[in-house]
Amino acid sequence: MEAVIAVFALLFVLFLGLGAYATVKVVGAAKRGVDRGITQARRTVEDHTLRAKSFAQPGAAGELAQLRLKLRTSMRATQDALHAAVAEDESLKESLGLFERLSAHGHELDDELKRLESEPDRTALHERLPELRERTERITRSADALRWAARDRARRFAEDDLDTLSAQIDVEAGALRHWTTSPESGTAPPPWPEAPAADAATAGQTWPETPKSSPAPEPARPAITPPAPRPTYPWQKKPRPESTT
Numbered sequence: 177m178e179a180v181i182a183v184f185a186l187l188f189v190l191f192l193g194l195g196a197y198a199t200v201k202v203v204g205a206a207k208r209g210v211d212r213g214i215t216q217a218r219r220t221v222e223d224h225t226l227r228a229k230s231f232a233q234p235g236a237a238g239e240l241a242q243l244r245l246k247l248r249t250s251m252r253a254t255q256d257a258l259h260a261a262v263a264e265d266e267s268l269k270e271s272l273g274l275f276e277r278l279s280a281h282g283h284e285l286d287d288e289l290k291r292l293e294s295e296p297d298r299t300a301l302h303e304r305l306p307e308l309r310e311r312t313e314r315i316t317r318s319a320d321a322l323r324w325a326a327r328d329r330a331r332r333f334a335e336d337d338l339d340t341l342s343a344q345i346d347v348e349a350g351a352l353r354h355w356t357t358s359p360e361s362g363t364a365p366p367p368w369p370e371a372p373a374a375d376a377a378t379a380g381q382t383w384p385e386t387p388k389s390s391p392a393p394e395p396a397r398p399a400i401t402p403p404a405p406r407p408t409y410p411w412q413k414k415p416r417p418e419s420t421t
Contacts, residue, residue: 226241226242226244226245226248227241227245235298236298236301236302236305237293239305239309240289240292240293240301240305240308241293243289243308243309243312244286244289244290246312246316247282247285247286247289247312247315247316248286250315250316250319250320250323251278251279251282251315251316251319253319253323254275254319254320254322254323255275255279257323257326257327258271258272258275258322258323258326259272261326261327261329261330264330265329265330265333268326268329271322271325271326274322275319275322278315278318278319278322281315282315282319285308285311285312285315288308289308289312292304292308
């Protein structure tokens with residue numbers, strides 16, 4: 177009895193632990209989804225704000241907004257492209273590691289540009305703009321190079337796979353149409369063998385002679401059959417005798 181109670185208690189504790197684990201996983205997934213949604217919304221709002229500043233604010237403030245917008249757009253596009261490609265091509269993990277190192281420099285530059293937006297000394301800001309512009313250009317150029325290299329690699333693999341698939345389809349199509357290229361299709365059927373000659377057939381066969389009575393010879397028929405006597409009728413005149421001299 178105690179063993180049964182212990183088993184039921186153990187099963188209860190096990191189910192309770194599984195339920196708690198499932199609850200934690202669901203809550204964590206929901207929290208990550210909410211955080212992802214909030215981050216995406218914040219990013220969208222910030223991008224629209226930077227775009228509006230780049231057009232509305234003249235001078236150094238507008239150029240800082242343009243640099244931040246360019247940097248964020250390039251880094252985000254490269255990040256999405258690499259994460260999508262590394263799931264299909266394991267060799268891109270090294271490229272993803274290089275991008276993570278580049279991303280650290282990008283975040284540092286973005287934070288610096290964000291702080292300089294509220295800089296009151298416009299003269300010092302104008303002096304810093306060439307250096308900030310150059311750093312932004314170097315980071316975005318490296319990010320673009322990684323992104324386009326990953327896309328070209330994926331496109332190349334797709335083209336190679338398409339070429340192989342097309343060659344296999346051509347071979348299969350040729351096999352399905354084998355009757356159109358058969359060497360026997362253009363030749364006439366062989367002629368039937370000729371029948372053996374009559375003499376050869378008779379010469380090849382001999383029959384044993386059996387003694388039998390030969391039939392009586394038929395009477396010879398005259399070459400010209402004599403005319404039969406013509407019938408006489410009562411209304412005909414009697415022929416006159418020929419006169420003699």
